[in-house]
Amino acid sequence: DVKVTQSSRYLVKRTGEKVFLECVQDMDHENMFWYRQDPGLGLRLIYFSYDVKMKEKGDIPEGYSVSREKKERFSLILESASTNQTSMYLCASSARGRHTEAFFGQGTRLTVV
Amino acid sequence: DAKTTQPPSMDCAEGRAANLPCNHSTISGNEYVYWYRQIHSQGPQYIIHGLKNNETNEMASLIITEDRKSSTLILPHATLRDTAVYYCIVRVVKDDKIIFGKGTRLHILP
Helix, strand or coil, rough: CCCEECCEEEEEECCCCCEEEEEEEEECCCEEEEEEEEEEEEEEEEEEEEEEEEEEECCCCCCEEEEECCEEEEEEEEEECHHHHCCEEEEECCCCCCCCEEEEECCCCCCCC | CCECCCCEEEHHHHHHHHHHHEECCCCCCCCCEEEEEECCCCEEEEEEECCCCEEEEECCEEEEECCCCEEEEECCCCCCCHCCCEEEEEECCCCCCCCCCCCCCEECCC
16 A cells, blocks of 8 residues: 655666656645655755645755645656766655654665766 | 764664664754654654653654653564664654654664
8 A cells, every 4th residue: 555656766867867756645645755865864855845836945955846736746856967966765745733654655766877 | 954863873682672762952842752764775664753751552662751852762572674774853743844864773683
């Protein structure tokens, strides 16, 4: 019973390409998140959305943008991919303002060459 | 920035209780303590949360000190499947952002 689905498990892109990472949740959650995870650095928040068309920058938004046109879908966009964006990207969702857990997708391992 | 401090790694023998410490000395009165874990190649998974009372569920127990400046996650009978990175997080419920630290890598030894 997968609840948060990321469109790709593995992705290889070239430097300078525009990259879209897609995430869909089926729990009607208000909040959605994008993180990246790198060895020794843990999970770092890139962007957060608390409602459709609403977004907030996380700790490392540079080089990324996001789109949330529908409640269930949250897209992470790399406008011009660079090698330092090679990473594991994790999407999550949660219900707003309550003691509910965040559910994570399986992650997308992006390699930029 | 993460508001918690955890040891980078710990070992525990299979079948024994695993006690994972977390320091959160700057925690404020309306902040809760949450624990997540991440098994290799998977996304993080929620374990438990608490405010000031000890909490227990089917996965673990959470012990929070009286001054709330530290807490311990207890896995009562660790198995090899509990090998993972464990994250301690403090957050205000109305603040929906979840900020992770670097966590503790727990190795369960057979």
